[in-house]
Amino acid sequence: MNLPDPLLENARRFAEKQGMTLNQLLEDALRRRLAERRTSSAKPFRLHTVRGKLLNPNLDLDRTSALIAADDEAEYHDRS
Secondary structure: OOHHHHHHHHHHHHHHOOOOOHHHHHHHHHHHHHHHHHHHOOOOOOOOOOHHHHHOOOOOOOOOHHHHHHHHHHHHHHHH
């Protein structure tokens, strides 16, 4: 591994202030960086929208009671 002298010296001083070896500091930094990449590798969320027949224009999305009632009615209608 080849590190620029100023970076290596800063790392040595930092490790000393933290009461750890340079090896421990570098190991910790690598572990944190690799863990960061694992958590951020999730695919970005993508909202899928639909047009036309799937959307009920009479449904008020701001009234949750109306949404629940419409869902119940649709489920009851499908059963009969």
